[in-house]
């Protein structure tokens with residue numbers, strides 16, 4: 322059940338000092354805000370929540386209703402909202418400087434962050450090019466991979482291998498690597514062609530991808546993968562050994578491997594990085610989302626030393642990487658990311674992920690998998706996808722199950738007819754139990770309810 326806030330208690334105020342309620346805020350919101358991946362003509366009809374503040378792992382709306390954030394605010398929140406140490410790190414940095422450009426100059430907290438990241442990322446001799454969103458980190462990796470070959474004097478390395486069902490963000494490069502769906506087909510004319518091989522839903526994906534890498538090696542700038550879990554595809558999972566075989570094939574064929582850990586990075590799979598399960602060391606690694614624990618937009622592309630070295634040359638010469646974003650290496654974000662790295666690498670955090678993931682697996686297996694409304698359950702660590710089995714297409718079960726869960730105070734968001742469960746790494750035993758029982762009720766309600 323949705324419970325009233327025991328926190329601030331005071332409802333949000335309008336600009337005129339009157340108590341404002343969700344409906345008023347939704348009206349004001351729809352009048353001026355354009356929400357991503359949202360049909361705005363229907364926005365208000367889909368019972369959006371308007372967040373006022375957060376406490377721990379719960380969001381509190383403008384009417385004081387509380388929602389357990391079971392999707393980590395679209396997979397970014399790691400330790401919870403309002404983490405005292407992260408708040409303090411942000412405040413400390415505010416007293417120094419909020420932002421200074423990384424183009425040609427440095428900032429001490431960014432240096433400290435890069436040093437700390439270098440010690441933990443699965444990349445040899447990493448140098449870090451910062452950006453703001455996951456898609457930008459991927460875009461940077463694509464351009465670095467392309468210019469790497471140019472700088473080495475090799476021509477014709479201008480294609481990318483990407484997997485079926487892939488998702489790498491919404492910029493044109495990311496979209497091109499992506500396998501469509503998500504309503505983005507309208508952009509097909511903008512997508513550049515990639516060499517596509519099946520994704521993790523094909524048990525033979527690794528063999529097919531290896532054969533493709535060997536066949537196309539001479540024209541590939543890089544192969545791009547989401548290690549272990551294809552998240553946005555609906556949590557499609559593979560075995561670590563398959564990934565290791567594919568990475569070895571890329572190395573043997575001389576094709577750069579880009580690991581997109583925007584979703585899987587920072588503990589979600591039970592290790593700090595998903596690459597660790599397969600003991601792979603990609604040439605380029607993309608991180609985002611959890612980098613700042615969900616506080617501030619920051620992403621980064623880590624390049625192995627042999628990649629980075631190919632860009633060294635005369636000042637202002639053609640080997641230079643002519644690319645950079647205005648807010649890259651934002652000092653506030655860097656300060657939070659540095660403190661977050663210290664917190665997230667405490668053994669207790671990953672131990673909790675392991676324990677809660679095991680609990681989630683058992684609970685989903687007991688309660689959700691046998692549900693007649695469910696076709697399949699997939700999980701790695703605290704990344705889970707529940708694929709629904711609607712009796713016919715077009716019933717929007719994913720949307721309706723999540724709406725039923727939100728009405729019960731658990732925030733879920735579907736990917737089509739796959740319900741994603743991705744609670745923060747610090748989630749508790751009670752919260753996992755609450756998520757699963759709420760899901761059970763929501764599934765029962767939608768399966769029994771009238772068709773829209």
Ligand SMILES: Cc1ncc(COP(=O)(O)O)c(C=O)c1O
Nearest residue numbers: 454455456488489490581583584
């Ligand atoms: C694997 C992967 N790469 C890239 C992105 C894009 O990240 P952003 O939304 O921060 O641009 C996402 C987002 O879900 C992702 O899951």
